[in-house]
Amino acid sequence: MKTGIPKLDGLLNGGIKEKSSVLFCADPGVTNQEFAQQLLFTCLQEGHKGLYFVNNKSPQIIKKVLQEYGWHPEKFEKTKQLYFIDDFSALSAQTSHETFIVNQPTDFNQIEATLLSAFQKLKNKNMVFIFDSLSSLIDLNGTDKKIFNYLKKWLKAAQENNITPLFLFTQWPYGKAFIKNIRELFDCIVDLKAIERKIILRNYFTISKAKWLKQIKPVEIPFKVTKPGGIKVYIPKILVTGPFNAGKTSFVHSASIKAVSVDRFGTTVALDHGHVDYHGFAADLFGTPGQERFDPILKHLGGESIGVIIVVDSTKPEDFVRAKHMLELTKTTGLPSIIVANKANLKGALKPAEIRSKMKLSKEIPIIPLVAQNLNLVKDGKPCQLKEQDIQKVLEKLFKMVI
Ligand SMILES: Nc1nc2c(ncn2[C@@H]2O[C@H](COP(=O)(O)OP(=O)(O)OP(=O)(O)O)[C@@H](O)[C@H]2O)c(=O)[nH]1
Ligand SMILES: [Mg+2]
Structure with missing residues (x-):
């Protein structure tokens, strides 16, 4: 079942295997909700059913958040594809309008009875079940061993009813053995972690377990949550540099959904900035000026880039030395790089092989x-619009190299 995050689907060999139990396991401070929600809505869009259990806020709040991401729960509730189990409202004596309600939210037997009856009523090929969240259940009930027996029963019941269960879990300090035992219950674990330097610098996901895979790639994929949109693999900085008038500003604007440039009289005098949203990836592009009089700012523009696009004018081999020099000035030599040979259809344009040599x-x-x-x-x-298919080729290649 597709997760709706192409890179994650790729790592999982196409997606989550039906009926496999999945744990989205986050470090404190890192979000996990949107991963399960994006998967849920991807499946709903493909015509499957979804059941959403929530015990830490009211279903109304969840629905509002989902709308902000551009996923439309009301649409799927109308088509009777999406149902909620409200395990929250009764805690604060609020009335609930959901089909499934747990009257005593902290009582395992009541939760179980409601879960099983919802499974029975809705059972359907490839139904997705979100349990939001396992950590709230533990926070309410403590780390008593009885939780394992219940979880085992619930996971088994899901499997017997053709349901794919996704559990949200934040690894608070519950104790090493307890966390290990939780992790052992699941067929697949996607870990959501953070690179921390006093503050959280970047979030990433990594797969630690997937029973249907022979081998797991040990990669860490940076991500960002965007509204609307959801989870995107995130590349914070790609530098777009190259000689004067080669087409850097044109490239940044053509590749981005939003872009601004500080230009004067048709030339960049400070920088271009563009935000790219393509095929599950989000990236920020920073374009440099090309004229030599702006060289002093190049090293500032290049800092912290993790990939480089070097734009050259294919008809101007005399500028190629300058292009290489700009890599040194921006201190980006050695980073994953791609050469964009622009203006390739103009008279006198050199072919890629000639440019390489x-x-x-x-x-x-x-x-x-x-x-x-x-x-x-x-x-x-005036910057111009560049061909979309060619731009996509560049982005796809570079994203692959960077990730
Ligand atoms: N014919 C043709 N013209 C192009 C192409 N790409 C860019 N141009 C033109 O080349 C000129 C320079 O484009 P820009 O995108 O501003 O180039 P730049 O590299 O940002 O320039 P500086 O910031 O001044 O260094 C503009 O007049 C564009 O319209 C192309 O593929 N074909
Ligand atoms: Mg420019």
């Missing part, structure tokens, strides 16, 4: 020719 580039650095979307719309001194 003139620039003396190693084979690992891809060179991708690019052209304007529509030559008739190209105006002197």
Whole structure:
């Protein structure tokens, strides 16, 4: 079952195997809710059913949050695909309008009875069940061993009813053995962690277990939660540099959903910034000026980049040396890089092989020719729209190299 996060699906060999139990296991301070929610809505869109258990806020709040992400719970409630189990409202004596309500939210037997009756009533091929959250259940009831017996029963019941259960769990300091025992109950674990330097710098996910895979790639994928949109693999900084007038500003604007440039008289005098949202990836592009008089700021623009796009004008081999020099000035030599050979359809444009030999580039650095979307719309001194398919090729390649 697709998670709706293409990179995660790739690592899981297509998605979550039906009926497998999944633990989204977050470090304190890192979100896990959106991972399960994105999977749920991806499945709903494919026509499956979903059941959402919540014990730490009212279903109304969850629905509001889901709407902010651009997922529309009301639509799927109308088509009788999505149901909630309210294990919260009774705690504060609120009335609930959900189909399934637990009257004594802290009572395991009541939770179990409601779960099993919902499973029975809704059982359906490939139904997704979200348990939000296991840590709240533990916080309310303590780390008593009895929880394991209940969890085992619930997971088994899900499997018997063709349901894929996703449990949300935040690893508070419950004790090493307790956490280990929780983790052992599940077929698949996606860990959501943070790189911390006093404050959280970056979040990433990694797969620690997936019973249906022979081998698990030990990779850590940075992510960001965007509204609307949900989980995106996140690349915080890609530098777009290259000689004067090569087409950097054109590239940043053509690749981004939102972009701004500080330009004067048709040339960049400070920087371009663009936000890319493509195929489950979010990235921020920073474009440099090309004119030599701005070289003093290049090293500031290059700092903390994790990938580089070098834009060259294919008709101007005399500028290729300058392109390489700019890598040194931005202190980005050695980072994953791609050469964009722009203006490839103009007279005198060199082919990628010629550019490679003139620039003396190693084979690992891809060179991708690019052209304007529509030559008739190209105006002197104005950035232009570049061809979408070519831009996508560049982004796909670079994202792969960076991740
Ligand atoms: N014909 C053609 N013109 C292009 C293409 N790409 C960019 N241009 C033109 O080249 C000029 C420079 O484009 P920009 O995107 O501003 O280049 P830049 O690298 O940001 O320039 P600086 O910031 O001044 O260094 C503009 O007039 C664009 O319209 C292309 O593929 N074909
Ligand atoms: Mg520019």
